[in-house]
Amino acid sequence: MLIPELAEKIVKEVRKLIGEDIIVVNNEGYIIASTDLERVGTFHEGALIASQQKRKLIITIEDQTKLIGVKAGINFPIFFQNNVIGVIGITGDPTTVTPFGEIIRKMTELLISENYYAEQFDWHSRALESFVMDWVQAKDWNEAFMNRARLLNIDMEIKRAAVIIEFSGLTSPITREAWSSIFKKFQKNDKEVVARSGNERIILLINCTKGASRERIETRLKQFFLFLSDNFNIHASAGVGQPADPKEIKVSYSQAERCLKIVKSPSSIAFDEDLTLEMLLEEISQKTKADFIKRTLGPLIQENELIGTIKELFKQNHSLKNTAKNLHIHINTLHYRLKKADELTGLNSNNIHDLLTMYLAILFLDEQTKTNQ
The missing domain is CATH 1.10.10.2840 (PucR C-terminal helix-turn-helix domain)
Known part of the structure; x- marks a missing residue:
């Protein structure tokens, strides 16, 4: 959990608040990041005590002769989900650095929490994207495939319509925070699947069991386009396939792709049911x-x-x-x-x-x- 890369980020961020030397120590008492690079990899007995006893430990000048690898300062155990995952230490006169202690600990725990949930979001996004692409490409529904569906909490027994939303005019990759907002905006319930496809597409598998009419889908997409434009200056268009049974979702996805090819301008929506000549043209090599x-x-x-x-x-x-x-x-x-x-x-x-x-x-x-x- 508290890997060296994250520990180095913590040291860098904390150093912006206080000019003293900072160390981050794992639960075995070894320094994994420090403003003093020579201390990285060395043992810190004071941090080990703070970790084991789950309490802050003030280290005086006198303690430097009693404890291995320590310098005067203060050590705080870092908590995540009620467990100690490491220790952060501030080197310096205890009377000077102690007032900063709680602030530094809270900031550290916040950084760790944000990093954890960011990793969870990235993992879920990648897993969902991979699963949806396998699904719409009609991969065999073997036991491993169904286990992935259960892990992602996807109902594989309901009829859905595939929608592909494509962004246009992007000048830089969409941030994690923006993707999170985008997913939350569109996903109304756990019966609908929302997955990214690269940096410029979203695949929606809309629940059609309760009659997701064309009008409702079109209204939701237009509202979504407005949300993208107002909040992220992103323009988009969409292709909408027809409702299909779970094992036939590839058909709906192919229809959505075909629709997307004929969309003429941003904010446009093409429905497969409207295609006539385009149905024939798509079959030509x-x-x-x-x-x-x-x-x-x-x-x-x-x-x-x-x-x-x-x-x-x-x-x-x-x-x-x-x-x-x-x-x-x-x-x-x-x-x-x-x-x-x-x-x-x-x-x-x-x-x-x-x-x-x-x-x-x-x-x-x-x-x-x-x-x-």
């Missing part, structure tokens, strides 16, 4: 998509103006008037650009087959651009 782009829009890849014009045409539902207006060009200029694009590609933007071909190519190109960013 990346190589096939790349070949399709080359065969259709290949001659236009370096023509940014023409590509932008075609994108705007689709954005405006093929309204020439609105496309020209949004591009701030004359309608004749738009006709010229579209004619040039038709000539270069061999496609006819007025033919429904060619128009669909061009639309699919633009979708694949946007996806390719997003992936390469």
